[in-house]
């Protein structure tokens with residue numbers, strides 16, 4: 241068993257299991273909005289934690305778009321995951337202010353600690369690691385977010401403490 245088994249309640253962004261009918265309902269609920277594609281993708285991403293490939297033809301049909309157009313938008317925006325997130329989501333700021341405060345060292349430490357590459361989920365599916373570009377905490381960088389909670393002035397040791405707290409000290 242992985243040393244980082246998650247003890248606290250799962251991250252909300254892990255989302256609900258994929259369900260075609262629920263997805264179609266979400267698409268239909270938003271289809272009449274102006275510029276409906278982005279609100280639909282955000283709603284699907286929020287509900288399921290990602291945008292399943294099976295959602296593409298549903299969206300294309302409902303909005304009278306090609307599948308390629310829908311794919312293109314999903315690929316363009318980093319906000320939309322293409323697969324379910326891990327149990328916890330860690331977002332590390334890679335923008336300038338954080339980089340200037342040794343953010344690179346923190347990034348390397350986080351990836352190693354979670355056993356996950358940026359943009360991927362650890363093999364045990366406990367952690368998804370993502371890059372973000374400014375969390376609005378530039379004055380207290382480096383910063384990151386764990387399951388939607390912001391953390392400022394994060395050092396590698398502090399990150400380890402955050403993860404220990406999250407996992408009930410199992411590390």
Ligand code: FES
Nearest residue numbers: 333335338375377
């Ligand atoms: S640059 Fe990292 S929080 Fe703004």
